[in-house]
Amino acid sequence: NAGVTQTPKFRVLKTGQSMTLLCAQDMNHEYMYWYRQDPGMGLRLIHYSVGEGTTAKGEVPDGYNVSRLKKQNFLLGLESAAPSQTSVYFCASGSGRSQVETQYFGPGTRLLVL
Amino acid sequence: GQNIDQPTEMTATEGAIVQINCTYQTSGFNGLFWYQQHAGEAPTFLSYNVLDGLEEKGRFSSFLSRSKGYSYLLLKELQMKDSASYLCAVMDSNYQLIWGAGTKLIIKP
Numbered sequence: 001n002a003g004v005t006q007t008p009k010f011r012v013l014k015t016g017q018s019m020t021l022l023c024a025q026d027m028n029h030e031y032m033y034w035y036r037q038d039p040g041m042g043l044r045l046i047h048y049s050v051g052e053g054t055t056a057k058g059e060v061p062d063g064y065n066v067s068r069l070k071k072q073n074f075l076l077g078l079e080s081a082a083p084s085q086t087s088v089y090f091c092a093s094g095s096g097r098s099q100v101e102t103q104y105f106g107p108g109t110r111l112l113v114l
Numbered sequence: 115g116q117n118i119d120q121p122t123e124m125t126a127t128e129g130a131i132v133q134i135n136c137t138y139q140t141s142g143f144n145g146l147f148w149y150q151q152h153a154g155e156a157p158t159f160l161s162y163n164v165l166d167g168l169e170e171k172g173r174f175s176s177f178l179s180r181s182k183g184y185s186y187l188l189l190k191e192l193q194m195k196d197s198a199s200y201l202c203a204v205m206d207s208n209y210q211l212i213w214g215a216g217t218k219l220i221i222k223p
Contacts, residue, residue, distance in 0.1 A: 004156075040122075040215055041215055042118060042201070042203075042212070042213030042214050042215045042216065043157075043201070043203075043211075043213040044213070045210060045211070058210070059210075090156060090157070102147075102159045102162065103159070103211065104159075105156035105157050105158070106156060107155065107156050108155075108156055
């Protein structure tokens with residue numbers, strides 16, 4: 001039982017390049033989330049999904065896209081990376097709002113955009 | 115707007131007790147969470163409060179006062195491994211978690 005996994009762990013991009021971050025969970029959770037964490041700030045929600053085939057915008061969605069084609073996977077895409085997207089990205093999953101919504105986090109992806 | 119406030123950094127001594135405060139202003143309230151995050155690692159769940167009062171779990175306790183928009187995390191018998199950041203988060207009326215910036219706790223021998 002791996003929990004929540006993220007790939008890659010670290011990536012360096014040049015401005016304008018694109019990439020996809022992959023999140024996978026094996027807990028059969030309905031809800032999945034993408035956050036970014038920057039120094040001196042709280043975790044900020046980028047996009048989230050309440051089930052397979054559904055996605056919704058969070059607090060800071062601009063410059064990012066997501067897809068949830070399979071229940072266990074949640075992909076975060078950057079179409080044209082900018083230095084302001086340098087951050088640590090965390091994926092999380094949760095069972096759903098009908099229960100205490102404890103979120104389980106992946107190990108994070110450290111992204112540097114030059 | 116929505117706001118979560120907690121101290122940026124605190125220092126305590128091994129074996130002592132420390133209290134980390136969190137105040138919040140959110141649109142709606144569906145519970146308050148505390149997470150622990152060691153440097154370079156993912157946040158991990160510590161506690162959840164939805165009713166007023168104290169929840170105790172081993173060396174860690176969490177308190178909530180909804181009328182005051184206030185919570186604290188109490189850590190007893192501090193150990194060096196407790197050196198970490200402690201994140202306060204509130205679930206708002208849309209079931210979204212609003213996160214504080216975290217309190218970095220430094221434990222000295």
